[in-house]
Amino acid sequence: MAPVEGRWRRWRAKHPAAARVLTWTTTVLAAALVLFALLMPNSSAGFRPGEFVRIPVEAVFGAAVLIVLPRRPRLVVAALGGLVLGVLTVLNLLDIGFTEYLGRGFNLVLDWSLFSDAYSYLQDTMGKQATLGIAVALVVLVVVLLAVMALAVVRLADLMSRHTATATRSTLVAGTVWIACSALGVQFTGVPVASASTAKSVEDRTKRVQATLRDEAAFAKFAKKDAFANTPPDQLLTDLRGKDMMITFIESYGRSAIEDPVMAPGVDATLTAENQKLVKAGFAAKSGWLTSATYGGSSWLGHSTFLSGLWISNQQRYRTVTAGDHLTLTKAFKKSGGWDTVGVMPGVQKAWPESKFYGLDKVYDSHKLQYKGPKFSWSTMPDQYALTAFERLVHGKKHDKPLMSEIILTSSHQPWAPIPELVPQDQVGDGSIYDSIEKAGKRPADIITDSTKSKQEYGKSIQYSVSSLINYLVKYGNKDTVLIFLGDHQPIARVSGNHASRDVPVSIVAKDPKVLDRIADWGWTDGLQPEHNAPVWKMSSFRDRFMTAYGSTPAP
Structure with a gap:
């Protein structure tokens, strides 16, 4: 020095x-x-x-x-x-x-x-x-x-x-x-x-x-309480026996997609068009709003909140509940003995021990879905491919029992560039067809600093995911298919706004009119687009409402 x-x-x-x-x-x-x-x-x-x-x-x-x-x-x-x-x-x-x-x-x-x-x-x-x-x-x-x-x-x-x-x-x-x-x-x-x-x-x-x-100590005690913990298997979900169940999460599908003036015109038009497809194919839908436990990210908190009936708003709560034996909605289908349970998780790229907590007999992660095409930024594969692979590897095969499938669609994950495009169903193949689409798409740097561009591309990604799902349902669904699909959380504030709610759309779709009759008193909107004043529930309340509506007997 x-x-x-x-x-x-x-x-x-x-x-x-x-x-x-x-x-x-x-x-x-x-x-x-x-x-x-x-x-x-x-x-x-x-x-x-x-x-x-x-x-x-x-x-x-x-x-x-x-x-x-x-x-x-x-x-x-x-x-x-x-x-x-x-x-x-x-x-x-x-x-x-x-x-x-x-x-x-x-x-x-x-x-x-x-x-x-x-x-x-x-x-x-x-x-x-x-x-x-x-x-x-x-x-x-x-x-x-x-x-x-x-x-x-x-x-x-x-x-x-x-x-x-x-x-x-x-x-x-x-x-x-x-x-x-x-x-x-x-x-x-x-x-x-x-x-x-x-x-x-x-x-x-x-x-x-x-x-x-x-909160950690209080939640650990609260999580041990469960209205359906001791319900006998033959008293679980009795009014859905024989139905092929699909519970599908669409990444970042939030209320803003339907109501924001930049995204809403395109998304609303897509929901209207896809609902018309459903009606033409003999399906009907009812939709409402759920308030997610997370916002902008941490999708697994939304998934676990919806399926467990517990408000899982942080990582410690997630660790606590997934380490226990709380009855999730997916596990209830397995426990009943009336369904085989499967998970389609294109976003899972490493070991996923939580599958036991969710009661999934088999999980198809990004490796087991056999995709050979390019990644679309964070998303390992397009939603259309993931659903096609689900049909080829799981749903289209003969089963002794109906299926209960939990499917996570990831194409609407930020940064929303590049976005896949729908291709003819018979050309999906192993995913190689997406090479040229990925190369021609926008790059994250093209939109990440521009709020309006981010909103526009986010809206397109939601349109793509919804269309992929409804196209699959119309082509492969039948009189016993029941689809529940929802968003896991709102997109980030740069897209949803600094004061946006945490609400996400949720829909139940079925051909059998008895399925929707069971929720006639919920006040949900007919079709895929919930009205602005449709009921808003905490996401954690869905499990108990759903299980009760479809014949489950509480036994704490």
Whole structure:
């Protein structure tokens, strides 16, 4: 360090004016960085000019502490304080990102595991090298931010120690002004001038951690309760015996697809056209709304909420319930003894132990569906192919019992570029036909930064998924086929809007009129498109309502 320090002193002596400018510029930048960290909001909507012309009480208190400390303790406290500010800045950025994609802030207890899912998503979407580059860049950025924040606070602490009298007077004045503004409720552009946002943020995060820990314990007890846990097999789903059941989730199929002015015209026209196909083929449908336990992502939380009848809104709840033996809707069909159960999971690319929890006899993941075509960004295969493979490998074969099939359709998964196209059914083959379609499609970079383009492509992906499903049903369904299909969650805020609900459409389709007669009192809308004022239920309430409607006898 001595040679470097010596060179700096010689340069400063040779260029005093430039040294003064550099010194004061560095000091001003350090002060601006610290103030930004203290006043930074944890949502993108909070970035308003008024937020950054406030007086942070934490700065007043921190200055007072640093002024009175001796040199060594002052340096230690300043460095630690800077690191804390850096950590809080990172957490605020995580809150902004999580709110943008998942509609909620970052959970300090539960959400660390989601980074591995995000890494896998980026790998599948952008490739391994690009993802590794992004990951390294983010780690370096965090380390640099922590280091620079610590150095900024240390620099300001040194400045105050060299000008103790001025620093003391300034701190007293700032403290007095803060107290006066707080007492009088002084505001600038509608924002209180006296700020304690950092302290409140720390308090809020502490409360959220405590609430999460309490929630884990309470949910573990609640999950053990089940209205149908002890129902004898012959008293489960008696009014659906002999029916081929399909429970199908359409990725990111949310209320916004039907009601947003950008997406709605195309999606609504598709729902109308597909409903006409159903009617012509002898089917009928009823539709309503369910409020999902998740938003923007974490689809498995929506799947497990719908099938278990429990509100599974975070990863810990998911781990808790899937480790137990709570009766899922799919498992109820298996337990009854009247159905063989199968899962079609094109999005599953590795071991999936949860299949036991869902009561699936056999699972066809991305490897077992025998697809030879290209990936469409994250989606391993087009929905039309997944359904065609389901018919070839499972549904079209002879069975001793009716089938209960859980099918996850993934073509409407973000980033919605490229999107598959429907091809003649007899040309689907092994999926090679999709090579030219994938190459001609848009790239994620074409739409990812443009909200309107993202909405347009998202709407097209929903149209494709719905059409693929209804085409399959019309071609291969029969008088005993019953289809339940729904969205797992709304798309991200960039598409659904910052204040969108968590509602998703749900439909039940059947040829046998007795099937829909059983839910006549639900108030659902006829057809595939639920009316705006159709009933809205929590997604967790569906299992019990459905099982009760179709003859299951509660036995807690």
